[in-house]
Amino acid sequence: MPKKLPRPHKAKLIIFQKLKGIDLIMRKIICLLLALTFALAFVSCGEKTTDEPKVTDTDTGSENTSDTATAEGYSFTFNNIKITPHENMATVLQSLGDPVSYYEKASCAFVGLDKQYTYQNFVIDTYPLDGVDYVSAIYLQTDAVATNEGIRVGSAESDVVAAYGEGDGTGTYVYVLGRTQLTIITRDSLVTSIQYSAVQDK
Numbered sequence: 001m002p003k004k005l006p007r008p009h010k011a012k013l014i015i016f017q018k019l020k021g022i023d024l025i026m027r028k029i030i031c032l033l034l035a036l037t038f039a040l041a042f043v044s045c046g047e048k049t050t051d052e053p054k055v056t057d058t059d060t061g062s063e064n065t066s067d068t069a070t071a072e073g074y075s076f077t078f079n080n081i082k083i084t085p086h087e088n089m090a091t092v093l094q095s096l097g098d099p100v101s102y103y104e105k106a107s108c109a110f111v112g113l114d115k116q117y118t119y120q121n122f123v124i125d126t127y128p129l130d131g132v133d134y135v136s137a138i139y140l141q142t143d144a145v146a147t148n149e150g151i152r153v154g155s156a157e158s159d160v161v162a163a164y165g166e167g168d169g170t171g172t173y174v175y176v177l178g179r180t181q182l183t184i185i186t187r188d189s190l191v192t193s194i195q196y197s198a199v200q201d202k
Contacts, residue, residue: 073180085180085198089133121145140194157189
């Protein structure tokens, strides 16, 4: 007896169910791939793949009359406490006192722990070396604090140029002095981010 063919509406239903099943599988695969991508990006310690912004080297080029532009590099001052990248964090803590919050994780580049100290208006990151923690970065997060040249979050881009020199035209200003780096990011001609960083020896 010949096999009875499914009615047209049943055939359509079967095809729809199969397609729906395939669609669910594809969605799961995409979600897994996205989750894996984010996880790798979070833990990765590899090299940057984006183009580096133009750097103004104040050691050799731009004129800088700032009090912080000394031979040791750029520094941030808070309540008369001077904080410089590469400085011993124990000394900084003695002056600043306890942070609002503290976080640590295994270091990608060094043996030991990278640590983060969050204060009310700024954050300090450290790197370990031979059992000692040194300042690796200082982030100014609000307009309540400023660089020694008076640049703060919300400052005009023209004030950045007047204080430190020209950038690369992308709104990102990077200045290197000694073993320190000052990075200022602007958007719509206003400062949105200020970061002091320790330049590691190659």
